[in-house]
Amino acid sequence: DVLSSDYHIDRKQIHMIESLGNGQFGEVYRGMLKTAQQLEINIAIKTCKMQDSETTEAFLEEAYVMQKFDHPHIIKLIGVCTEHPVLLIMELARLGELRAYLVANRSDFDVVTLVLYCEQLASALEYLEAKKFVHRDIAARNVLVSNHESIKLADFGLSRQLTLDNAYYKASKGKLPIKWMAPESINFRRFTHLSDVWMFGVCMWEIITMGKKPFQGVANTDVIDQIENGVRLPLPGAYCPKRLFDLLQECWSYEPTNRPSFLQIESCLKSILNEERLNSNS
Numbered sequence: 662d663v664l665s666s667d668y669h670i671d672r673k674q675i676h677m678i679e680s681l682g683n684g685q686f687g688e689v690y691r692g693m694l695k696t697a698q699q700l701e702i703n704i705a706i707k708t709c710k711m712q713d714s715e716t717t718e719a720f721l722e723e724a725y726v727m728q729k730f731d732h733p734h735i736i737k738l739i740g741v742c743t744e745h746p747v748l749l750i751m752e753l754a755r756l757g758e759l760r761a762y763l764v765a766n767r768s769d770f771d772v773v774t775l776v777l778y779c780e781q782l783a784s785a786l787e788y789l790e791a792k793k794f795v796h797r798d799i800a801a802r803n804v805l806v807s808n809h810e811s812i813k814l815a816d817f818g819l820s821r822q823l824t825l826d827n828a829y830y831k832a833s834k835g836k837l838p839i840k841w842m843a844p845e846s847i848n849f850r851r852f853t854h855l856s857d858v859w860m861f862g863v864c865m866w867e868i869i870t871m872g873k874k875p876f877q878g879v880a881n882t883d884v885i886d887q888i889e890n891g892v893r894l895p896l897p898g899a900y901c902p903k904r905l906f907d908l909l910q911e912c913w914s915y916e917p918t919n920r921p922s923f924l925q926i927e928s929c930l931k932s933i934l935n936e937e938r939l940n941s942n943s
């Protein structure tokens with residue numbers, strides 16, 4: 662894996678401002694980057710606590726992946742400081758994590774904005790599908806909010822490999838995101854574009870419920886039994902467009918090949934979005 666030299670950043674250009682939270686490898690900060698043209702850019706800075714070469718390499722994997730993407734709804738890699746301590750510099754999403762944002766602003770959301778978020782994520786996932794990338798951890802906790810009208814997919818720590826490895830188990834706080842996972846991922850550790858579609862269905866459900874937790878109160882070990890028995894997440898609310906609820910059911914087809922592709926999902930969401938915009942104006 663190599664990083665294009667365009668991405669190398671001198672530490673002197675970076676100014677850390679405040680901590681945003683803790684990531685898998687270390688603290689994440691908000692900061693500023695001064696460009697060669699003396700422009701100041703808002704950035705997010707990921708740090709890596711452990712500095713052995715194995716950890717550093719695993720940490721940099723996310724940068725190797727992110728540099729391949731250029732999409733309005735995917736967080737952009739700005740650069741990397743490769744001298745120790747290694748830093749990963751990314752575009753800042755000013756309003757933070759989507760789930761927290763949805764919960765904090767419940768009373769302000771209209772269906773149009775919620776469907777817009779789903780459509781934006783679908784366009785990002787369609788882009789990844791075309792590039793043959795499987796994300797494997799699509800959930801509202803991995804989506805960030807830039808402004809009220811724009812969300813971005815983040816967290817590419819898991820997206821590089823198609824097979825599950827030990828790093829994955831250790832990765833997400835020692836837990837697999839069972840409640841988001843497709844049955845074939847739970848049963849056979851099979852991750853494909855079609856298992857991403859299932860996960861995206863759960864993520865759309867989180868969005869449309871404005872931050873409810875899927876299968877709350879159900880033990881991880883019982884989730885797969887429920888799915889095998891045909892149980893699915895409930896209708897998010899009376900305000901959820903019928904066509905969107907139908908789309909969720911399709912994403913949760915037990916048989917992966919019965920699920921729609923991201924291309925189909927995106928076009929369906931565009932059409933629902935147009936319909937909801939017309940409804941809200943009438």
Ligand code: ATP
Pocket residue numbers: 681682683684685686687689705736751752753754755757758805815816818832833834
């Ligand atoms: P995990 O696997 O546990 O999610 P991680 O290493 O992927 O960890 P993040 O969860 O992405 O780390 O980051 C930790 C915190 O920093 C989160 O609260 C997240 O909201 C915030 N954060 C990360 N990247 C950005 C960004 N580009 N803009 C704004 N906030 C960010």
